[in-house]
Amino acid sequence: MAHRHSHGSGMLMLDTLAAHSGLRNVSPGLKTGFCVLVLLLCVGASDTVVGIFVALSMVFFMVFLGKTPMCHIVRLLKIPLLFLCVSCLVILLEVVREPLGLWQLKVGSWWLCVTSESLHRAVTLFFQAMGAVCCLYALSSSTPMPQIIEVLRRCHVPALVIELMYLIYRYLFVLLEVQRQLTVAATARLGYVGLRRSVSTAGRVSGTLLASSFRRSRVCFDAMESRGYDGKLAFLSHAPRLRPTHLLAAAAYVLALLGLIFVRKGWLCP
Amino acid sequence: MTEPILRLENVSYAYPDGPDAVKNLSVSIEKGERVAVLGRNGAGKSTFFLLCNGVLEPEAGKIFCAGKPVTRKKQDLLELRRRVGIVFQEAENQILAVTVEGEVSFGPLNLGLPLPEVERRTAQALTAMGLEGYAHRSPQYLSGGEKKRVTIADILAREPDVILLDEPTASLDPENVTRLEEILDRLTQVGIALLVSTHDVDFAARFARRGLVFNRGRLAKDASMEEIFADSALLEQAGLRKPWLWQAAEAACPGLPRYPLTMEQYRLWLHR
């Protein structure tokens, strides 16, 4: 509960972390390009050691360069970790008629088995995915959303999509605040005592939220028009510049990663 | 005689599903004026503001901007919106961008100015509102007073002749109200006309020499603040009261035609 108030959860927490990240002065284009490239290499390599290397180095970047507290990273990683464990368990177990492999369990007339192949597959997949997840967290915990949207704009994503992303991102916070106020008001009147009442209160809060959003959208549009809006949404933005040292560091890391992949695949010594 | 910056002539407006929100309104605003717009909730103050800047189209009557009649042509509307800016009551409804700098630049960018000019105006507006270090901050993490200043910077960056502020004191604490008054004084010094709608008669008495009193969509009185507060029947009708200073002076010395409105006037009045 103590953390709920200072950082919120999920999206809000990432936003706060990005605003205070030690890497916020690195060019967002470089960070995005770097993370996407490493993610592709990690997924493409499909290798346990590469996955572990990427996951650990990304966590290292977040903690030592981004100065993100470890407890927040753990909190962020909890959800994908849970999801990954469940899906890897499914891959780990094979259902067969005959007992085979490293470990067996009889269920009715069937056997649940772990074979060395399924173990290998599950472990590889687990670390491959962990590496990928850590890449995305490294990007989103160090780069504010507006900067990522600007990068997408430069990558020629259609203007309509970009404008929608801006507005959704902006009004997410407005709606969250209204929702928080409604919830506090409902809680103060004991709207969240007991399951049945909680469900009906939550329903009513959502309804009010929708109605107030409609009303608000009209006023917002009036405010845009009064400032001369005529169909094109444009804002000034100053993203941090690309610095040669950052570029070199990123290139060095990618080379090292490529080297590791080559070694693991045995492509270096024919 | 020079033309007033903004003039409304017999303007009426009704929302699609309601009675007239503004009825037969005639008023003119001179350069650099300070006007308080008074009236209870629903009296038509916000509607009046939206008409002044062309967001709403009058059903009857005409609007003149620096002497030129405003038609619904895009060119005329953009010109009207350049000269007349509205600071909306709720900052949350006005703030659009995800950084303070982006937000303030939205207005000048819509004017189609070259980028260096947009940057100059944005920086200047931020400085004028005491927001120098805020350029890259996110609006959702600002306080109420800071958000209000961002919304004023928004309008200031368009370099208008008239700024309409819709109930700017409604969500501010006393410290921020004092700060707002200082900001309004500075805007007057650079020659911008200010119209401020409010329920706060004490604030209105300090702020303006001229007042517009709205009652049920009609302009009930357009006069000096002294005349307005001397008219008890009007105040009763429009749901207003006399400022505390006025009431205090009246209690001490009843029967005079007018009483002081500002602290300065009060001191002079005490030593009269």
Ligand SMILES: Nc1ncnc2c1ncn2[C@@H]1O[C@H](COP(=O)(O)OP(=O)(O)O)[C@@H](O)[C@H]1O
């Ligand atoms: N968007 C709207 N749609 C319909 N009626 C409206 C709308 N906005 C205001 N009104 C009505 O118009 C009248 C004047 O409202 P408004 O100008 O907002 O008053 P004020 O700002 O003085 O409180 C009120 O009766 C109000 O109910």
Ligand SMILES: [Mg+2]
């Ligand atoms: Mg209003």
